[in-house]
Amino acid sequence: MKYLTKEWYELCQRTSFHLLLEEESQAETFSEAFFEQLYSSELNKWLHHQEEVASIMQANGTIEPFNKDNEVIKFNDAFMYNQEHLKKSLPETILNQIVDLRVFTLTRASRKVINAVAQFCEDNQRVVDTTINNCMKYHKEASLSLDKEIVENFRFHDCRIIKSILNEKSITLLLDNSGGFASIDEVIFENVTIMKQDAELDKSWWLYEEVYKVNDKYEFHMLLENQDLGLFDFIISADQVLFRRQSSNVE
Numbered sequence: 203m204k205y206l207t208k209e210w211y212e213l214c215q216r217t218s219f220h221l222l223l224e225e226e227s228q229a230e231t232f233s234e235a236f237f238e239q240l241y242s243s244e245l246n247k248w249l250h251h252q253e254e255v256a257s258i259m260q261a262n263g264t265i266e267p268f269n270k271d272n273e274v275i276k277f278n279d280a281f282m283y284n285q286e287h288l289k290k291s292l293p294e295t296i297l298n299q300i301v302d303l304r305v306f307t308l309t310r311a312s313r314k315v316i317n318a319v320a321q322f323c324e325d326n327q328r329v330v331d332t333t334i335n336n337c338m339k340y341h342k343e344a345s346l347s348l349d350k351e352i353v354e355n356f357r358f359h360d361c362r363i364i365k366s367i368l369n370e371k372s373i374t375l376l377l378d379n380s381g382g383f384a385s386i387d388e389v390i391f392e393n394v395t396i397m398k399q400d401a402e403l404d405k406s407w408w409l410y411e412e413v414y415k416v417n418d419k420y421e422f423h424m425l426l427e428n429q430d431l432g433l434f435d436f437i438i439s440a441d442q443v444l445f446r447r448q449s450s451n452v453e
Contacts, residue, residue, distance in 0.1 A: 400434035
């Protein structure tokens with residue numbers, strides 16, 4: 203990937219930390235009592251919301267009865283995950299200003315911290331937007347030299363690769379497109395050379411793609427995500443790509 207890289211994608215995840223933050227003067231000093239009070243309050247809000255949802259869903263026969271113990275565990279698991287995510291995602295300059303990361307994880311912070319986080323996110327958003335604009339500009343120009351079928355069909359954001367089939371001269375990807383916006387569920391690359399593959403394709407999520415014309419061949423760059431290994435690149439060179447829909451078997 204030349205534009206929508208792993209680094210760019212990770213930066214996208216660092217543009218919204220400030221949106222839910224609420225100013226709280228008690229976040230300026232460490233207080234175990236305040237954290238426990240805040241945690242209890244947020245947990246109760248969560249339980250109330252989940253109980254309401256479960257009640258509505260149960261009336262329609264689509265969910266099991268509300269289970270408070272399970273929801274308490276889910277809330278704590280989400281809290282711990284979010285805390286670790288923030289620890290890895292925020293720069294040290296901001297982490298050092300946060301008195302209690304647990305309180306920050308529960309979306310309470312001092313005005314000074316909120317301003318710093320907002321600036322961090324806004325700076326990241328500018329870089330993200332600039333990269334997107336440059337990528338769109340490139341593809342608008344490059345599309346003039348690409349096959350029409352590729353321009354119209356090679357976009358599989360949020361599709362899932364069910365299975366990859368590698369033959370001597372081709373690679374076939376079978377897709378679950380129920381989570382994406384594509385109607386294609388089978389992609390066949392012909393006369394293929396694998397240029398980069400950092401993880402197994404099967405069961406990976408398709409995030410973004412880029413296409414380049416190099417001499418008489420196409421380069422297909424794909425950013426994928428594996429549940430166990432995270433983000434990875436899959437880059438191939440191919441003479442041609444075919445698109446199929448199982449419902450109509452149209453190429």
